[in-house]
Amino acid sequence: xxxYSTIPIEMAFYRPDELKLxxxxxxxxxxxxxxxxxxxxTIVQVLSGDPGHFLDPRFQxxxxxxxxxxxxx
Numbered sequence: 001x002x003x004y005s006t007i008p009i010e011m012a013f014y015r016p017d018e019l020k021l022x023x024x025x026x027x028x029x030x031x032x033x034x035x036x037x038x039x040x041x042t043i044v045q046v047l048s049g050d051p052g053h054f055l056d057p058r059f060q061x062x063x064x065x066x067x068x069x070x071x072x073x
């Protein structure tokens with residue numbers, strides 16, 4: 001099956017029992033992360049409107065964040 005979309009495939013075929021996604025804010029940048037084990041999370045999508053945040057290598061999808069902060073509001 002060919003799938004064309006602007007959203008990640010993980011979110012398009014989201015199953016609550018498989019993924020633990022949450023929205024957080026790190027250094028002023030909102031993002032959606034997949035919760036891992038022991039306070040780690042993997043970045044799924046950056047939700048910022050600032051193009052500079054997308055160019056920052058710290059916030060690239062697939063990177064792991066340690067000591068995940070609380071949920072963004």
